[in-house]
Amino acid sequence: MRWSRYFLYTEKEEPAEVEAVSHKYLLKGGFIKQVSAGVYEFTPAGFKVLRKVEEIIRKEMDRSGAQELLLSVLNPAELWKETGRWDSYGSELFKLKDRKGREYCLGPTHEEEITDLVRRVIKSYRQLPVILYQIQVKFRDEKRPRFGLIRGREFIMKDAYSFDADEMSAMLSYESMKFAYDRIFKKLRLKVIIAEASVGQIGGSQSHEFIALTDYGEAKVGYCESCGYAANAEIINLPKPQIQQEEEKPLQKVSTPGVETIKELSDFLNVPASKILKSVLYMVEGKKPLLVLIRGDREIDENKLEALLGTENFRLATDEEVESLLGTKKGFIGIFNLPEGVEVLWDNSLFGVKNLVVALNEPDWHYINANPERDFTYGKFADLSQVEEGDACPKCQSPLRVEKGLELGHIFLLGTRYSEPMKAYFTDRDGKEKPIIMGCYGIGVSRIISALVEQYHDDKGIKWPVPVAPFELLITCLNVSDQEQAQVSEKLYLEATEKGIDTLYDDREESAGSKFADADLVGIPYRIVVGRKVKEGKVEIQNRLSGERWDLPLEESIDRVKELINKDKQ
């Protein structure tokens, strides 16, 4: 492809209002164009990357025995009402009506559609197991789309569904998908952690997430470098610590005027935050107000709280509610003088802490050196703390690493969550009707492109790995008005194309500096620079990923590049 005719236009200025590196370079490099919040178009170069990613996924899915199909995007409401998700999926569903008033949604995921298709076809255990998948656009009216392709309202997803006759067979399907996913991410050259995940409201017995470690991640993953354990931080259990061995000092009431935050209190009293009792009041829908107590240096994990309460309908109490319920201000909530009708939960982190600083529900005063048994009694304990770097691994007790990442894949063993309400039954060997056991397996295809840029870039631009690069080779002719350079470039371009190298030929009438800048930004892995040295019969080869450059006789250059590309593809 000649760049002078190619529909790829880079930006010289940094895109405004853009935070994530991947978002910035994809826009600046001309790979995507924004249409509205969370909606993007792919230019030819962006689309080539998308295609290459899809092909890698497709190959591995096919290899695992899954069969590709294509479901509809416009989905009738009736199916979604069968599973109850027409309402429970909430305002994230894009809903619409046809001219006759019949209701539809734009598919955000396809459990309903696939289950409907399968129940109309599968009647016997002889037809099972089967795994079906598609690569297709999905629509979710996200509350907060952001970071370009990382979270869009319209995005490309690979979704697969397994159908089995029994639990054991379903487990095998699940494992085969997990294995395929592992291969897919390796082929994509992405560093990914396979983490145990919450099954959440979807239910089922098993779930894993495939998380790429990136600066702009939205998932928090804890992993252990010594035993290999990894899990989404929200499901990592933190047990009660040992009782602290420390001399109990006398309880004392001290004046702390206007000291409201843990940080201020810690500075004011010269006491570490870990010796302060933090109290947070929640209002839970349909239940008593809930006071959560946690060590001052830790944060509450509201996902854990949600799991414990069994509802997501809770929120922090407002200043007015704290005032009317406890008669105090935020910052002075404590365990003393608590009124009736307030539920109390102790986080495990507080167990056995001696000489605590505790507020007493009276503005501007705290107790210091409060001790369990002597000054107060414990209530019900639970694990509600966010996992932090250095917490003990639940498997081997080594210190955990905690990092942010991007959830690129998520697999679930669903069980009969959809087959049961939708009556997707088959007749088993014993002649009885049973619901099909299902699993579902998603990969955020367009999100993968962002993850790749997050993991492969420098301060000049993108460094695409060969298997997903928009082109494998860029031939840069530094001065197209120089006859010799132009002729050599043309010749090399033809040779490269003949030898099957996916080549972009920069034949634009631009200055050398501007061509180099574009080349670094667009990030094609190999570059042949045709410049002054053609007079000596030489061209320069550059490797974008490693930064290496070296001169070669021009007759050898294409074969050499071909070798390097083939090596990178393995």
Added chain:
RNA sequence: CGGGGUGUAGCUCAGGUGGCAGAGCGUCGGCUUUGGGAGCCGAAGGUCGCAGGUUCAAGUCCUGCCACCCCGACCA
């Protein structure tokens, strides 16, 4: 959904106290240049987010709306 911010040329932005719509980059024409976003000359390019209001006069002041970005809670 709560909190914060921004909307002016294709892009990045400037336009105190109301008074002729601006710059740099990009684009087009011409000349010169060609190993790290070149130089000179000339030109085109605007619903100042939208609607209403105040005023002799609104990019600027007031009201309402819309869009987009960022921080938090949820999802691939």
